[in-house]
Amino acid sequence: MSYTVSMTVNGKAVSGDVEGRTLLVQFLREHLRLTGTHVGCDTSQCGACCVHVNGTSIKSCTMLAVQADGVEVTTIEGLANGDELHPMQAAFRENHGLQCGFCTPGMVMSAIDLVQENPEPSEKEIREWLEGNLCRCTGYHNIVKSIEAGAKAMRGG
Amino acid sequence: MYDFNYHRAESVADAAEKIKAAEDGKLVAGGMTLIPTLKQRLASPSDLVDLSGVGDLAGISVDGNTVTIGAMTTHGAVAASDDVKQAIPALAALADNIGDAQVRHRGTIGGSIANNDPAADYPAGCIALGATIVTNTRELSAEDFFVGMFETALEEDEVITAVRFPVAKRAAYMKFPNPASRYALVGVFVAETDGGVRVAVTGAGQDGVFRVAEMETALSGNFTADAIEGISVPDDDLNTDIHASAEYRAHLITVMAKRAVAAAG
Ligand SMILES: Cc1cc2nc3c(=O)[nH]c(=O)nc-3n(C[C@H](O)[C@H](O)[C@H](O)COP(=O)(O)OP(=O)(O)OC[C@H]3O[C@@H](n4cnc5c(N)ncnc54)[C@H](O)[C@@H]3O)c2cc1C
Ligand code: FES
């Protein structure tokens, strides 16, 4: 069956027709062509599809588009201010927090949510928080460093 | 995933009616178990009835010696609740250790207990603390509610509305997580309640969560880790799978129970 959904994505009002089974990530990627949000596993494990719904990080491969009717979504495309990267994006770039980059959008979205909940996370807290974000390349070390730096920058220095 | 009709319930009564009216309806809460199940085509309901719009199903309240958690309360909300942390810290810690942050932001207590995964955490907490499961039609003790692996006493159109936990004198939960999934390979919840000491084990039993009477008796006289040192659960009814043998699980039960007793103080 077809349903019309409306939501705010990266500050813009959008709407579209979806099936009951359309996932939020499909709506973002295929309907809105916001392909920064990735699908790594499609089994709710890897976190590549992480976006913010009403300000909190969730796995967009495990939420239906119809469930997101009326919400506010932020994706990786919504972070930068024009040419100026979000401090967390900049920190990943400066600290070599990525190799192939496939996991990176999810990592960045997850990391920003961590800093919202815990502005000064310890290394241990960062590693625990990344439980739901898998990376096949980096060995996580530089991701953790990036998040430490990003958190500091988000605190304003 | 096969397609289905989607409905948003306005109230608990509306949810029950919509489920009844559907050919093969299913409730959806956080979707963290149901959506992966639909993707695998292990279920193909004709209709999904979403509980997320039923406002009064989410929330936590404390009244005297009872903590009531609405069915749609997320694991993240339980973990962060000052009320739960103060009244039953072991329960807040349990919720904080479920899956990962994104799972905790969506997954709910109602969905977790309705699913009764043999490796889920909440069933151990409900049994050990002597919780009451409240539905739209009745109230059940946790022991009557959890029937077997992925099986509960719920009727087709029955909706869990809340879980009521009596405050324990002391309690702790220790889980040995599967390193990949974070589900419990073995988890043991120990509580000293007004009704005596209770020890509940998840992750290990072929029929899901179960109590260990021998440990409960030993701890009633002497609430120390030493008191249960020599007690082990026979491995006949424990699971063997790719993650661990029944023998290893039996070993872990004693280890986790001792740690839980020590942590409960
Ligand atoms: C990566 C990952 C890791 C996880 N790790 C853990 C873990 O470590 N420990 C753990 O315990 N769990 C874990 N889970 C499961 C998680 O806790 C789920 O949130 C939970 O099992 C289901 O809750 P839900 O709200 O998402 O329910 P849903 O998926 O929406 O529903 C599950 C079932 O419950 C039924 N249902 C839902 N609400 C009600 C209600 N109010 N009344 C009656 N029936 C209802 C549904 O019809 C469905 O059959 C994990 C899940 C994932 C994806
Ligand atoms: S694609 Fe969503 S968790 Fe992996």
Ligand code: FES
């Ligand atoms: S950088 Fe390649 S998966 Fe993380």
